[in-house]
Amino acid sequence: MKNRIVEASIQLFDQKGFTATSIKDIVEVLNVTKGTFYYYFKSKQELLRDIHLNYIDDLIDQQERILGDEEKDCTEKLHGIIYMVISNIRTNKESARIFFREMRHLSDKHVEEIRLKRNLFRKNYQSLIESGISEGEFKTTIPADMLTFGILGIMNWSYYWYNPDGDVSEEELAVIFTDIILKGVKTQKLV
Amino acid sequence: MKNRIVEASIQLFDQKGFTATSIKDIVEVLNVTKGTFYYYFKSKQELLRDIHLNYIDDLIDQQERILGDEEKDCTEKLHGIIYMVISNIRTNKESARIFFREMRHLSDKHVEEIRLKRNLFRKNYQSLIESGISEGEFKTTIPADMLTFGILGIMNWSYYWYNPDGDVSEEELAVIFTDIILKGVKTQKLV
Structure with missing residues (x-):
């Protein structure tokens, strides 16, 4: 899952930029909860x-x-x-x-x-x-x-x-x- | 004034990025109102x-x-x-x-x-x-x-x-x- 979060974020950060990409955007692409994100990254x-x-x-x-x-x-x-x-x-x-x-x-x-x-x-x-x-x-x-x-x-x-x-x-x-x-x-x- | 807005924005966009810079940030640096900004830029x-x-x-x-x-x-x-x-x-x-x-x-x-x-x-x-x-x-x-x-x-x-x-x-x-x-x-x- 950690790798999937990284991969999805790379695509989003490249397209939209780091600031314009929210954690919500990332978890929605992966269809997981914010809790999952925070389990891997502070x-x-x-x-x-x-x-x-x-x-x-x-x-x-x-x-x-x-x-x-x-x-x-x-x-x-x-x-x-x-x-x-x-x-x-x-x-x-x-x-x-x-x-x-x-x-x-x-x-x-x-x-x-x-x-x-x-x-x-x-x-x-x-x-x-x-x-x-x-x-x-x-x-x-x-x-x-x-x-x-x-x-x-x-x-x-x-x-x-x-x-x-x-x-x-x-x-x-x-x-x-x-x-x-x-x-x-x-x-x-x-x- | 238009030039001053452009100059101030260039500094802010370079330092903070375009997305992270608000029109509020720009007008505050110049000590002018948002109305002034919108007079020059849509x-x-x-x-x-x-x-x-x-x-x-x-x-x-x-x-x-x-x-x-x-x-x-x-x-x-x-x-x-x-x-x-x-x-x-x-x-x-x-x-x-x-x-x-x-x-x-x-x-x-x-x-x-x-x-x-x-x-x-x-x-x-x-x-x-x-x-x-x-x-x-x-x-x-x-x-x-x-x-x-x-x-x-x-x-x-x-x-x-x-x-x-x-x-x-x-x-x-x-x-x-x-x-x-x-x-x-x-x-x-x-x-």
């Missing part, structure tokens, strides 16, 4: 925290698995993480959009908890870029922090527009984005 | 539409001025638009975040109006990329639509993290992002 804010945590913990797990793979160089790991995030869109699009949009509705205590994890995800990216620079794979002229924000931008925006059932597959999109980031779009003769 | 939704329109119309104007400059090649125009968006963060950060976050709270009629303008902004970018490809400035292997979404991602995300008063100036950030997009981050020897 409040709507607790539920929002759960959605945030599930989302970011899962991403960090997957990210750290890729970063820990000693058979891959930094270029391959970069491609791996880009592919991981894009593959995640099919199943977690709504959670991601709630994550980007509703963080300010968390309680102060929870905001801090989530912010630390969000920063960890970003810093893991940045460490990868820094390793790539020190390994000679990436240019020494690239500011690792700015590049990280740029990559996060490409990734985060894709939750809003990318349709995994459209013309471009997840694999193809990961190759396109990795290729742009690695090699750029300018023709050689004009560089 | 509803909170009308006000939200105004904020959306001001934001996107201004961006499109600036974008089209750059695209229409016949002295610039496509590479220079790309840099020009990236710089324009980053410069816009200082003054319009809150409007932009409302634009990204609150569109679903517009009335159906207004959603369509805003969506068309939003698409125009994206298609202008894409036309520039397509011209760059046909002029031989950008690689023919780059899918113009996917690159456009990638660039929009870098740009849109910067409204959330970039601090124009920090270590990196608007000019510097525009050069960094343009450089990554044009030339990529991979060292030549390993390409």
Whole structure:
């Protein structure tokens, strides 16, 4: 039941927004009582925290698995993480959009908890870029922090527009984005 | 007074969200009556539409001025638009975040109006990329639509993290992002 409450709330929060969705809306969709809701969650804010945590913990797990793979160089790991995030869109699009949009509705205590994890995800990216620079794979002229924000931008925006059932597959999109980031779009003769 | 209502609402909508902000909240900040609010706006939704329109119309104007400059090649125009968006963060950060976050709270009629303008902004970018490809400035292997979404991602995300008063100036950030997009981050020897 806990999972069903989470799933139904994710749909409602994504469609209507966190503030406009009441606990009544959630229990009506599931045809259960408010008592059932309060058995699992102290409040709507607790539920929002759960959605945030599930989302970011899962991403960090997957990210750290890729970063820990000693058979891959930094270029391959970069491609791996880009592919991981894009593959995640099919199943977690709504959670991601709630994550980007509703963080300010968390309680102060929870905001801090989530912010630390969000920063960890970003810093893991940045460490990868820094390793790539020190390994000679990436240019020494690239500011690792700015590049990280740029990559996060490409990734985060894709939750809003990318349709995994459209013309471009997840694999193809990961190759396109990795290729742009690695090699750029300018023709050689004009560089 | 109309401008003051818009300015106060932008701050409140950005901090608390559109749904959680009441007309009472807005008029209290300004120390005016609800009658004053309703003299300028039929509803909170009308006000939200105004904020959306001001934001996107201004961006499109600036974008089209750059695209229409016949002295610039496509590479220079790309840099020009990236710089324009980053410069816009200082003054319009809150409007932009409302634009990204609150569109679903517009009335159906207004959603369509805003969506068309939003698409125009994206298609202008894409036309520039397509011209760059046909002029031989950008690689023919780059899918113009996917690159456009990638660039929009870098740009849109910067409204959330970039601090124009920090270590990196608007000019510097525009050069960094343009450089990554044009030339990529991979060292030549390993390409």
